[in-house]
Amino acid sequence: MGDLVLSNARLLDGRGGTLERATVHVSAGRVAEVLPGTAAKKGGPGLEVVDLSGGTLMPALVDAHVHLSSYPTLPPPLRGEEPRTPALRYFELANFARDLVSMGVLTVRDVGSEGDHALHLRQAVRHGLCPGPRILTCARIVSATSPGCRIFGTMYRPADGPYEVRKAAREQLAAGADFVKVMATGARSVVLETPETAQLTRGEVRAVVDEAHRLGHRVAAHAEGLEGSRVAIEEGVDTIEHGLSLHREPALLEKMAENDQTLVPTLSTFHDVSEDHPEKYPCALVEQAHRQREEAYNTLVAARTAGVRIAMGFDSYPLGQNARELIRMVDGGLAPMEGIVAATSGSAAALGLQGVGVVEPGAAADLLVLDGDPLSEPAILLDASRIRLVFQGGAAVGAAPPPR
Numbered sequence: 132m133g134d135l136v137l138s139n140a141r142l143l144d145g146r147g148g149t150l151e152r153a154t155v156h157v158s159a160g161r162v163a164e165v166l167p168g169t170a171a172k173k174g175g176p177g178l179e180v181v182d183l184s185g186g187t188l189m190p191a192l193v194d195a196h197v198h199l200s201s202y203p204t205l206p207p208p209l210r211g212e213e214p215r216t217p218a219l220r221y222f223e224l225a226n227f228a229r230d231l232v233s234m235g236v237l238t239v240r241d242v243g244s245e246g247d248h249a250l251h252l253r254q255a256v257r258h259g260l261c262p263g264p265r266i267l268t269c270a271r272i273v274s275a276t277s278p279g280c281r282i283f284g285t286m287y288r289p290a291d292g293p294y295e296v297r298k299a300a301r302e303q304l305a306a307g308a309d310f311v312k313v314m315a316t317g318a319r320s321v322v323l324e325t326p327e328t329a330q331l332t333r334g335e336v337r338a339v340v341d342e343a344h345r346l347g348h349r350v351a352a353h354a355e356g357l358e359g360s361r362v363a364i365e366e367g368v369d370t371i372e373h374g375l376s377l378h379r380e381p382a383l384l385e386k387m388a389e390n391d392q393t394l395v396p397t398l399s400t401f402h403d404v405s406e407d408h409p410e411k412y413p414c415a416l417v418e419q420a421h422r423q424r425e426e427a428y429n430t431l432v433a434a435r436t437a438g439v440r441i442a443m444g445f446d447s448y449p450l451g452q453n454a455r456e457l458i459r460m461v462d463g464g465l466a467p468m469e470g471i472v473a474a475t476s477g478s479a480a481a482l483g484l485q486g487v488g489v490v491e492p493g494a495a496a497d498l499l500v501l502d503g504d505p506l507s508e509p510a511i512l513l514d515a516s517r518i519r520l521v522f523q524g525g526a527a528v529g530a531a532p533p534p535r
């Protein structure tokens with residue numbers, strides 16, 4: 132791959148900085164140089180110069196909370212139809228991966244998929260068998276034996292007691308997990324569970340954190356109610372998923388800021404249950420989601436006030452429309468720039484990734500070029516016709532290749 136010069140763009144660097152006119156030099160898949168002004172260089176053999184005038188250049192999006200295999204794409208089979216092979220799932224996964232790339236979502240953290248689907252998709256993408264984002268996965272979610280285990284089946288690895296949860300964490304890392312996810316509380320999507328109480332004990336959460344951190348991996352905690360969130364924060368998990376109750380106790384948010392822990396508010400998932408797809412859930416869960424949605428927005432604002440790092444986690448579908456979460460965070464009170472920082476460098480930091488979600492020398496050249504200004508019009512991130520170019524490791528993907 133030759134070198135690439137992206138010239139004449141307005142640059143958002145992913146950390147909150149803006150350059151009104153910038154030139155970005157890409158070499159060997161990485162950002163080599165960021166210069167103010169317009170490129171003086173001319174194209175030639177081994178050097179491609181692309182004029183991005185009128186466009187905004189920014190880091191590709193990073194989603195800190197997706198479920199790659201949780202969503203169907205086909206309508207349910209009709210009676211008498213040919214039975215569907217389970218292998219169709221792999222084609223659906225490949226489609227999801229392609230959809231993410233085409234909308235500029237080039238890094239995702241999968242926080243729970245059926246069986247080993249996310250691990251399989253990660254390999255397929257790495258071997259170039261289908262276009263797809265950089266995938267980090269937890270393999271299976273470590274959970275206490277709970278009603279959710281009956282509903283989520285192979286997405287969970289039930290484990291009880293500090294020894295067993297430690298073993299469960301080791302199993303996930305042995306299977307190739309990038310990080311460990313635990314259920315600190317029950318789930319809002321399970322009638323038989325209350326999300327309010329802590330589900331794993333403090334000793335169990337401590338064992339997982341100790342095991343993962345000792346081996347150099349991070350821990351994500353599903354945490355809805357306050358008590359489970361408290362245990363997860365105090366025991367040192369790296370990211371709090373949902374965390375909607377935290378506005379009730381600002382001291383915990385202050386502790387998160389001090390400890391460099393990240394909140395992934397997942398506002399969209401509460402919209403899913405309360406208003407987008409209420410027909411799919413029992414009434415009690417829909418009512419609960421209305422209350423939780425309000426709490427999640429309150430926590431977003433409280434977390435921002437406390438200086439907690441915020442990451443973007445869509446936790447919803449269709450995959451590719453992940454920036455809906457960014458827009459909801461802006462609707463909920465973040466400035467558009469704060470939303471973009473959350474969806475780029477904030478999420479990358481939550482994942483423990485260096486050189487991702489930023490446009491600076493040494494960073495991966497995962498870049499988005501938008502027609503227009505996402506600060507005044509964040510919704511252009513959802514409009515395929517406004518996504519002019521997507522570069523993955525410096526190569527144009529998911530959009531028309533740059534003019535030569």
Ligand SMILES: [Zn+2]
Pocket residue numbers: 196197198242446
């Ligand atoms: Zn989720």
